[in-house]
Amino acid sequence: MIPGEIEQFFSSQFGKSLLVKGKPGTGKTTFIFGILNELCPEGNCIYISPRIDKSSSYGKFPWIEGDFSNNEDFLRMLASRIKVIWESGDSKPMIVVDSIDSLSIATTRSSRWEDNKFELERLLSDFSRKVNADLVLITEQTEVTSLDYLVDGVVSLEVSEISDADVRKVQMLKLRGVGMSQSRYVFTLEGGKFTSFDPFRVSYPQKTAIPDSMPDPMESKISTGSPDLDEILGGGYQKGSFNLFEITSGVGDSFYSLLLPTFINHLNLGRGLLSIPSEGTSVETEKRMISPFTTGPDFPGQFRGFEIRDLKGRIPSYIAAFSGNVYKDMDVFYQAKNEMMRQHGSPLLDYIGLDSMEYNYGWENIGSIIGQMASVTKTTDNVVLAVAKHGQNITDSVAHMATTHWKFENVDKTLVMYGIVPKTGLFVAQMDFSSGYPQVRLTPIK
Structure with a gap:
C-alpha cells in the first residue's frame, strides 16, 4: 500500500x-x-x-x-x-x-x-x-x-x-x-x-461480534488474544508474570484499545479481570468498551474495577471504592482479588494504571507496593499488565521488576511497538475491527 x-x-x-x-x-x-x-x-x-x-x-x-x-x-x-x-x-x-x-x-x-x-x-x-x-x-x-x-x-x-x-x-x-x-x-x-501505514486510529464498528476465545497455547502461558502478539511472545504472557507497557509522549489514551483483545479473551475463557484504570479512563468506560465483545452472563462477577469514590454516592456492583489512602486501598484491592480467586480460580488478570497510582498516592509511596505486587505475582499463575506513561518517576524502578517490558512510540502518527525485555525489532501496531471485534495487527518494520 x-x-x-x-x-x-x-x-x-x-x-x-x-x-x-x-x-x-x-x-x-x-x-x-x-x-x-x-x-x-x-x-x-x-x-x-x-x-x-x-x-x-x-x-x-x-x-x-x-x-x-x-x-x-x-x-x-x-x-x-x-x-x-x-x-x-x-x-x-x-x-x-x-x-x-x-x-x-x-x-x-x-x-x-x-x-x-x-x-x-x-x-x-x-x-x-x-x-x-x-x-x-x-x-x-x-x-x-x-x-x-x-x-x-x-x-x-x-x-x-x-x-x-x-x-x-x-x-x-x-x-x-x-x-x-x-x-x-x-x-x-x-x-x-x-x-x-496510515495514522493509528480506533474506530469501533456499529455492529459488533463476539470473537472465538483463544485457549492457552501451553500450560505455562495465557494467550494475549492476539495471534500476532502471541507469536512475538512465544505463545503468550507467562503465568506469574509482571508485564510493563511504557507509553511515550504523543501516543495518548487510544493505546488502551490494544489491550482489549487480552481482556476480552480472558473474560470469554471464564476468568477474572481486575482493573485500576489509567488516568483519563474510568471503570465505566472500560466496561462499555469490553462488554459488547464478551459472552459470559457473569460479566459483572468476572470484572472488578477500582477507583477513588465518594462512599455516599451510588456505586455499581462491579466497582470497588478507593478512599485515597494507599494502604487502606490496597487492602480493598487484595480482598477483592482473593474473592475473585475463590469464585473464578486462576489465572487472574490485573490491569494497573501506574499513572493513576502515582497521581493519587505519590510515586514515593507506591514503589514498595508495586514491588510487592510484582514479587507476589511471580509466585502464582496470575498475570499483571502495568501501564506507565511518559514522564512518570516510577517507570525506571518498575522496569527492573518487569518480566517483559514493552515500549510504544508515536512515529509520524504511526504507533510503533518494540520490546526492551525481551529485546525485539520494531512493529507497527494497528487496530482492526473488520470482523466486528477488536484485533491487534503487528507488522515488523524491515
Whole structure:
C-alpha cells in the first residue's frame, strides 16, 4: 500500500514527473514497484533499469530492450514503446527509470556521465510531457539539484533509528496539485513489498461480534488474544508474570484499545479481570468498551474495577471504592482479588494504571507496593499488565521488576511497538475491527 497522496498525485489526466531520492538500501526500487503494482494496469508502464537482470521478479513489467549507447537511440526506442501503449488503449503510460544515474552512464561512452545526466533529465522531462506520460526517476543523490525544481514531485526515502533498530520513512517533499494532510509515513519492506501505514486510529464498528476465545497455547502461558502478539511472545504472557507497557509522549489514551483483545479473551475463557484504570479512563468506560465483545452472563462477577469514590454516592456492583489512602486501598484491592480467586480460580488478570497510582498516592509511596505486587505475582499463575506513561518517576524502578517490558512510540502518527525485555525489532501496531471485534495487527518494520 502506497500513501494516498501518491495515488492522488498520479490520478491527474495529465502526465506527472516524480523524483524518488534515497541512499542505497532505503527501499527505492521496492517503493517504485509498489507504485507500479497499484497504479499501472498491465501493459501501460515501462520499467527501465540497466542495473537489474530481466530474469528477476521485476521482469513482469515491460522493459526497454536494445543496445543503446546514446540518448538519441534510447529516446527513439522509448518513443516506439509509448506509441504501442497509446495505440492499444487509453491508459496514460508510466515511464520508470531506475536509476537516472545508471542510465546516464549507460547512454554515454564518455567518463563525463554527469554532464550527460543533466541533458538526459531535460530530454526525458520534455519527452514525457509531449506524449502525456507519467515519469518516475530514481536517484541516489540525496542533495537538492536542478532536477528537484524540474519535476512535479519529490519523494525521499530515509532510514532512522529507534532503540538500535531501523525505522523506515517516506517523506513527500513536494507534490504539485496535492493537498497533503501528512507529509511523512512509516513503511516496511516486509515480504519484499512496500507497505506504508496510515495514522493509528480506533474506530469501533456499529455492529459488533463476539470473537472465538483463544485457549492457552501451553500450560505455562495465557494467550494475549492476539495471534500476532502471541507469536512475538512465544505463545503468550507467562503465568506469574509482571508485564510493563511504557507509553511515550504523543501516543495518548487510544493505546488502551490494544489491550482489549487480552481482556476480552480472558473474560470469554471464564476468568477474572481486575482493573485500576489509567488516568483519563474510568471503570465505566472500560466496561462499555469490553462488554459488547464478551459472552459470559457473569460479566459483572468476572470484572472488578477500582477507583477513588465518594462512599455516599451510588456505586455499581462491579466497582470497588478507593478512599485515597494507599494502604487502606490496597487492602480493598487484595480482598477483592482473593474473592475473585475463590469464585473464578486462576489465572487472574490485573490491569494497573501506574499513572493513576502515582497521581493519587505519590510515586514515593507506591514503589514498595508495586514491588510487592510484582514479587507476589511471580509466585502464582496470575498475570499483571502495568501501564506507565511518559514522564512518570516510577517507570525506571518498575522496569527492573518487569518480566517483559514493552515500549510504544508515536512515529509520524504511526504507533510503533518494540520490546526492551525481551529485546525485539520494531512493529507497527494497528487496530482492526473488520470482523466486528477488536484485533491487534503487528507488522515488523524491515
